[in-house]
Amino acid sequence: MGCQSLDDIYELYLLGVLSAEESAEVSAHVRRGCPYCLDRLRESAQVVSLVALNTLPAPPSARHKAALLERVKRPKGAH
Amino acid sequence: MVARIAGRDEKALAELYDLVAPRLLGLIQRILPERREAEEVLERVFVRLWKEAPELDRHQVGASVWMTLAARSAALERLRALRGAAAGSAPALVLPSRAWLPRRHEARGLDERQALLKKVLRQLPKEQLAALELAFFGGWSEAELAAKLRQPAGKVRAELRAGMRFLRHRLRAVLGTWAASL
Numbered sequence: 645m646g647c648q649s650l651d652d653i654y655e656l657y658l659l660g661v662l663s664a665e666e667s668a669e670v671s672a673h674v675r676r677g678c679p680y681c682l683d684r685l686r687e688s689a690q691v692v693s694l695v696a697l698n699t700l701p702a703p704p705s706a707r708h709k710a711a712l713l714e715r716v717k718r719p720k721g722a723h
Numbered sequence: 724m725v726a727r728i729a730g731r732d733e734k735a736l737a738e739l740y741d742l743v744a745p746r747l748l749g750l751i752q753r754i755l756p757e758r759r760e761a762e763e764v765l766e767r768v769f770v771r772l773w774k775e776a777p778e779l780d781r782h783q784v785g786a787s788v789w790m791t792l793a794a795r796s797a798a799l800e801r802l803r804a805l806r807g808a809a810a811g812s813a814p815a816l817v818l819p820s821r822a823w824l825p826r827r828h829e830a831r832g833l834d835e836r837q838a839l840l841k842k843v844l845r846q847l848p849k850e851q852l853a854a855l856e857l858a859f860f861g862g863w864s865e866a867e868l869a870a871k872l873r874q875p876a877g878k879v880r881a882e883l884r885a886g887m888r889f890l891r892h893r894l895r896a897v898l899g900t901w902a903a904s905l
């Protein structure tokens with residue numbers, strides 16, 4: 645699979661709509677690490693993330709943040 | 724921000740939380756409407772950021788795009804666990820490195836142009852936006868989307884491709900403007 649033929653595919657790949665086979669083919673190509681495709685992937689990640697802009701913010705409950713900060717402070721394995 | 728979090732700075736994590744948590748929870752609730760479920764997923768995303776920050780920082784990954792995509796995939800994963808195979812079954816991505824994730828300056832460009840990019844999204848033709856949102860928030864594969872939208876798979880792919888192409892070209896224009904105005 646050539647780089648140019650994937651040009652229009654990377655957004656769909658990151659979106660996860662491709663069939664398992666097609667997705668595996670793209671993954672195999674990505675693993676080669678061509679700079680062109682990595683650039684396209686970085687751009688595609690931005691493009692895909694735009695779809696999330698069409699949502700209303702929902703402030704978390706007050707205790708949520710405190711619980712999170714407690715959790716990261718806790719040493720590994722502690723309760 | 725990611726660098727400070729990588730340095731185990733809890734205050735930086737709290738600051739980032741204030742900045743992005745409401746937006747992320749809104750996104751997660753589009754996928755998982757139940758509040759408690761959604762908040763658990765949100766916590767998981769921040770804990771993951773805390774753990775992976777050193778690695779993300781090494782690759783100069785910007786927080787915002789990474790968090791959006793991580794929140795989406797964590798919410799879809801939970802949705803699938805709750806509903807079994809009935810939920811969207813698009814294959815999960817396993818990418819080997821972090822090199823594909825947008826860098827700090829790229830993520831910042833997006834953050835600073837958010838209002839404009841929201842307008843861009845609203846300019847999408849209705850059918851394209853509907854297909855993109857169903858894929859993004861439902862996690863459906865192309866074949867599943869075709870069944871849901873009662874359209875041939877080829878038409879669904881054409882809508883998704885056209886929608887993404889539109890967003891890509893607008894994004895390039897918007898970020899180009901941003902770079903030129905520096």
Ligand SMILES: [Zn+2]
Pocket residue numbers: 646647673678680681
């Ligand atoms: Zn390539």
